[in-house]
Amino acid sequence: VGERALIRTFTAGLRPRDARLLIGPGDDAAVVRPAGSLAVTSTDTTVLGVHLPLDDPRATPAVVGHRSLGTALSDLAAMGVPAGEAYVALTVPPDWDDDDVLAAVAGLEDLARATGTTVAGGDVTAGPALVVTVTVVGWAASEDALLRRDRALAGDLVGVTGTLGGSGAGLAIVLGDVAVAEAAVDPQDADTLVERYLRPLPRLEEGTALVAAGVRCGIDLSDGVAADAVHVAAASGVVLEIDLERLPRQAGVDPVALALGTDPAELAATAGEDYELLITAPPSVAGALTGVTWIGRVLEPEAPAGPGVRLLRGGAPVVLDGFEHRAD
Amino acid sequence: VGERALIRTFTAGLRPRDARLLIGPGDDAAVVRPAGSLAVTSTDTTVLGVHLPLDDPRATPAVVGHRSLGTALSDLAAMGVPAGEAYVALTVPPDWDDDDVLAAVAGLEDLARATGTTVAGGDVTAGPALVVTVTVVGWAASEDALLRRDRALAGDLVGVTGTLGGSGAGLAIVLGDVAVAEAAVDPQDADTLVERYLRPLPRLEEGTALVAAGVRCGIDLSDGVAADAVHVAAASGVVLEIDLERLPRQAGVDPVALALGTDPAELAATAGEDYELLITAPPSVAGALTGVTWIGRVLEPEAPAGPGVRLLRGGAPVVLDGFEHRAD
Numbered sequence: 001v002g003e004r005a006l007i008r009t010f011t012a013g014l015r016p017r018d019a020r021l022l023i024g025p026g027d028d029a030a031v032v033r034p035a036g037s038l039a040v041t042s043t044d045t046t047v048l049g050v051h052l053p054l055d056d057p058r059a060t061p062a063v064v065g066h067r068s069l070g071t072a073l074s075d076l077a078a079m080g081v082p083a084g085e086a087y088v089a090l091t092v093p094p095d096w097d098d099d100d101v102l103a104a105v106a107g108l109e110d111l112a113r114a115t116g117t118t119v120a121g122g123d124v125t126a127g128p129a130l131v132v133t134v135t136v137v138g139w140a141a142s143e144d145a146l147l148r149r150d151r152a153l154a155g156d157l158v159g160v161t162g163t164l165g166g167s168g169a170g171l172a173i174v175l176g177d178v179a180v181a182e183a184a185v186d187p188q189d190a191d192t193l194v195e196r197y198l199r200p201l202p203r204l205e206e207g208t209a210l211v212a213a214g215v216r217c218g219i220d221l222s223d224g225v226a227a228d229a230v231h232v233a234a235a236s237g238v239v240l241e242i243d244l245e246r247l248p249r250q251a252g253v254d255p256v257a258l259a260l261g262t263d264p265a266e267l268a269a270t271a272g273e274d275y276e277l278l279i280t281a282p283p284s285v286a287g288a289l290t291g292v293t294w295i296g297r298v299l300e301p302e303a304p305a306g307p308g309v310r311l312l313r314g315g316a317p318v319v320l321d322g323f324e325h326r327a328d
Numbered sequence: 329v330g331e332r333a334l335i336r337t338f339t340a341g342l343r344p345r346d347a348r349l350l351i352g353p354g355d356d357a358a359v360v361r362p363a364g365s366l367a368v369t370s371t372d373t374t375v376l377g378v379h380l381p382l383d384d385p386r387a388t389p390a391v392v393g394h395r396s397l398g399t400a401l402s403d404l405a406a407m408g409v410p411a412g413e414a415y416v417a418l419t420v421p422p423d424w425d426d427d428d429v430l431a432a433v434a435g436l437e438d439l440a441r442a443t444g445t446t447v448a449g450g451d452v453t454a455g456p457a458l459v460v461t462v463t464v465v466g467w468a469a470s471e472d473a474l475l476r477r478d479r480a481l482a483g484d485l486v487g488v489t490g491t492l493g494g495s496g497a498g499l500a501i502v503l504g505d506v507a508v509a510e511a512a513v514d515p516q517d518a519d520t521l522v523e524r525y526l527r528p529l530p531r532l533e534e535g536t537a538l539v540a541a542g543v544r545c546g547i548d549l550s551d552g553v554a555a556d557a558v559h560v561a562a563a564s565g566v567v568l569e570i571d572l573e574r575l576p577r578q579a580g581v582d583p584v585a586l587a588l589g590t591d592p593a594e595l596a597a598t599a600g601e602d603y604e605l606l607i608t609a610p611p612s613v614a615g616a617l618t619g620v621t622w623i624g625r626v627l628e629p630e631a632p633a634g635p636g637v638r639l640l641r642g643g644a645p646v647v648l649d650g651f652e653h654r655a656d
Contacts, residue, residue, distance in 0.1 A: 022366065026563065027477050028406035028547060029370035031468065034362055038350065041448065042357035043415040043463060047455040078356035087371040089417075089461040120369065123461070127375040133417040133451070133461035135371060140359065149355050219356060235354065 006124040009098050010090060013105030018085070018118035030121035032085055036139030040146070042075035044068070048093075048130035058174060058198060061100040062107030066199045068132035069108045071222070073115060073202035074275040078220035080147035080211035081138035083204055085120040086112065088134050091127035104132075115204055145211050147218030147279065152236035154300045156217070156280035159292040161206045164225060165257070165264070166250030168271020170197030172260055183259035189252030196250070200275040206291065210279055213289055218279040224272035225295075226309060226323055232280065233307045234327030240280070241310040242296035244269055244318070265313070266320060334452040337426050338418065341433030346413070346446035358449035360413055364467030368474070370403035372396070376421075376458035386502060386526060389428040390435030394527045396460035397436045399550070401443060401530035402603040406548035408475035408539035409466035411532055413448040414440065416462050419455035432460075443532055473539050475546030475607065480564035484545070484608035486624040487617070489534045492553060493585070493592070494578035496599020498525030500588055511587035517580030524578070528603040534619065538607055541617055546607040552600035553623075554637060554651055560608065561635045562655030568608070569638040570624035572597055572646070593641070594648060 011025045023031035046052065046068040052059040073083055088108065092101060101124070112119055117136070140146055170193035172178045173185075180190045203220070210218060217236070219228050225247065229240040244265040257264035280298050281289070301307045308326040311318050319325065339353045351359035374380065374396035380387040401411055416436065420429060429452070440447055445464070468474055498521035500506045501513075508518040531548070538546060545564070547556050553575065557568040572593040585592035608626050609617070629635045636654040639646050647653065 022471060023474075023476065028403040028475075029368045029466075031407075031471070031474065032367045032369065033365070034367055037361070039360045039362055039367065039465070040357045041360065041413070041415060041463075041465070043417045043449060043451050043461075045417045045419055045451045045453045045455075045461070047419060047453055050453065050455055075356040079359075085369070087369060087463050089371045089373045089463075091373055091375060091459050091461075121371060123371050123373050125373045125375055125378065127373075127378055127457060127459060129456045129459075131419050131455060131457075131459045131461075133371075133373070133419075133459075133463075135369075135415050135417075135461075135463040136357075137367070137369070138357075143350060143359070146351075146359065147356075148351065 006092060006101060009101045010105055010122060010124045013102050013109060014119050015109060021118055021120050025121055032120060034139055035084055036141050038140040038143065040076060040079050040081045040138045040140050041135065042072060043133060043135040044072035044075065045131060045133045046071065053174060056174060061103035063198045064130065064132060065104035065107030066111050068134050069111050070200045070202055072134035072136045073117065073204060074220040076136055076138040077203045077207035078147060078218055078277060080207040080218065081140045082208055083115045083117040083136065084138045086117050086134055086136045088119055088122035090124045091131040092124060093128060093130045115202065147207060147211060147215060149219050149232050149235035151217035152232050152238050152280040152298050154238055154298050156282055156298040157286045157294050158240055158242060158280050158296040158298060159286065159294045160225060160276050160278050161203055161292060162276040163248045163250035164274050164276060165253035165268035165271055166193050166196040167200060167273035168267055169253045169256035170194040172256055178256050178259045183255045185252050185255045193252050197273065200273060202275060203277050206277055214285040215279050215281045218277050221274045221276045221278055222272060224270040225278055226269040226311060226320065228278055229309045230327055233309055237301060237307050239299040239301050239308055239310055240296060241299055241312060243312045245313060246295040248293040270320065334420060334429060337429050338433055338450060338452045341430055341437060342447045343437060349446055349448050353449050360448060362467055363412055364469050366468040366471065368404060368407050368409045368466045368468050369463065370400060371461060371463040372400035372403065373459060373461045374399065381502060384502060389431035391526045392458065392460060393432035393435030394439045396462050397439050398528045398530055400462035400464045401445065401532060402548040404464055404466040405531045405535035406475060406546055406605060408535040408546065409468045410536055411443045411445040411464065412466045413446050414462055414464045416447055416450035418452045419459040420452060421456060421458045443530065475535060475539060475543060477547050477560050477563035479545035480560050480566050480608040480626050482566055482626050482628045484610055484626040485614045485622050486568055486570060486608050486626060487614065487620040487622045488553060488604050488606050489531055489620060490604040491576045491578035492602050492604060493581035493596035493599055494521050494524040495528065495601035496595055497581045497584035498522040500584055506584050506587045511583045513580050513583045521580050525601065528601060530603060531605050534605055542613040543607050543609045546605050549602045549604045549606055550600060552598040553606055554597040554639060554648060556606055557637045558655055561637055565629060565635050567627040567629050567636055567638055568624060569627055569640060571640045573641060574623045576621040598648065
């Protein structure tokens with residue numbers, strides 16, 4: 001398959017839905033009228049065999065398309081801005097044919113439609129492996145209307161949207177580390193966990209609602225709440241104290257964790273890829289929010305340890321094996 | 329090497345030089361204040377083993393870095409806008425170490441500095457092959473201040489910047505298809521040809537100067553003037569008539585072409601990757617331009633052939649083997 005033909009296949013699958021797109025695919029570059037005074041841009045790569053398993057029938061081209069856009073859009077959710085445009089660079093391996101490319105574009109377009117994203121441009125190239133890089137752009141009204149990592153203040157509460165551990169539990173099922181029947185996971189829960197891993201949904205509406213409600217500090221949970229909280233602590237120069245027992249766990253996470261021989265709260269804290277939002281907010285703002293579970297608080301850093309994360313269980317500090325609690 | 333460490337290595341090599349960059353690498357997304365009323369965005373992927381030879385000592389990490397940014401920026405040159413920001417997604421193969429990543433970032437930063445580009449964000453991931461996707465953003469003052477593919481009009485002249493064939497001749501030397509000594513290529517010319525292939529320079533200043541001078545139609549020469557002229561013809565619904573004998577050839581191209589058994593003009597027309605600009609302009613605008621070689625003219629399409637490219641040699645139409653002269 002030639003690159004020109006691949007690009008035609010790719011472009012044929014796109015459905016621009018944005019009057020602000022003045023020049024779309026077909027010229028040397030896309031031309032877009034900004035929807036706000038600041039451009040908020042993030043780029044994210046998905047590699048088949050690294051971010052999704054190779055040779056698993058569930059990791060279809062449509063899943064690759066959805067997941068590559070979904071993880072990129074999660075960074076816009078984490079900044080509290082709505083989705084604008086996406087630019088998709090697809091490196092296609094020898095074992096993919098035109099139908100696979102079309103299916104990947106269709107999977108990506110389904111999520112684009114659901115989130116109001118316009119795929120405004122891209123590139124398709126032949127290569128030795130499946131690599132998708134998606135660059136997403138959102139538009140913010142002002143510097144104040146953003147969720148940032150460096151805005152946590154001592155006295156803030158720490159909260160998360162949605163539930164945690166579901167993606168990690170889903171991955172364990174996909175990898176065969178847990179047999180659903182033996183682990184006594186409800187089959188419908190198991191399907192939901194696997195789907196959560198395969199097709200993460202960026203929390204775009206939650207992000208913009210949090211900014212509108214006055215929240216200014218947030219991050220998306222790609223590495224797990226324990227590790228991502230360290231990024232907030234490092235950027236803000238504070239300590240985030242998080243009570244593991246207060247982490248909201250998705251249905252089905254507990255039996256999967258037990259089958260893995262892992263504490264369910266620890267799985268929820270470390271498995272990652274849930275793409276929920278972790279925020280900090282002063283109590284006056286936090287009190288008015290709905291849909292957020294409060295899991296801890298922000299403290300001044302203590303000498304000599306400095307900024308980092310303090311995990312609690314039963315009210316006492318705990319250290320997770322192999323986990324770096326301190327900021328760099 | 330872990331992904332976190334790779335990202336730290338990558339970020340450490342960046343030198344933002346743009347006061348418009350409000351939030352750079354380190355948060356979930358970069359935040360940029362637009363430098364114009366329209367965002368002009370393009371994304372371009374470079375794969376080692378596809379766009380640059382594997383296991384060639386000249387295809388160093390620094391070359392990979394330079395080339396991946398250079399080919400992306402060429403699309404902004406082709407739109408007639410100056411460089412703004414770049415977002416770099418690096419997929420790093422197992423045989424690259426930290427020093428290779430640093431060298432690639434340094435090569436990319438060298439070109440970023442030379443072109444006024446700020447690397448505002450990126451992603452680094454481990455993978456099975458070296459894949460770099462660079463998304464570049466430039467800012468235009470208005471819809472009129474652009475070079476577009478669909479603006480060629482019958483009566484326009486067709487011109488190119490710089491010289492052609494150099495990158496293709498350089499690639500032939502790199503691949504060993506031509507022995508420099510046997511081909512009687514001046515050794516200094518040979519070095520320049522190889523350098524042109526390895527480190528293409530986007531014609532950003534030329535692009536903005538052409539727009540300022542009133543040119544409105546242009547494309548960059550990535551596939552070669554013959555093929556890229558077809559894109560302009562297709563988008564504009566016209567015929568581009570190009571005289572092969574008027575193509576400006578880089579020093580050293582002729583002996584390399586002869587050693588390959590190829591007509592030098594044909595090499596200049598088809599080898600590609602010169603990243604010069606092809607433009608069309610009405611004679612009133614064309615007369616005032618400097619640094620452009622006029623190679624043909626724009627004609628109304630003729631039935632039944634329709635839009636496409638008409639190549640001339642000695643005043644007579646010629647057909648190149650395997651070349652599609654007609655627009656899709």
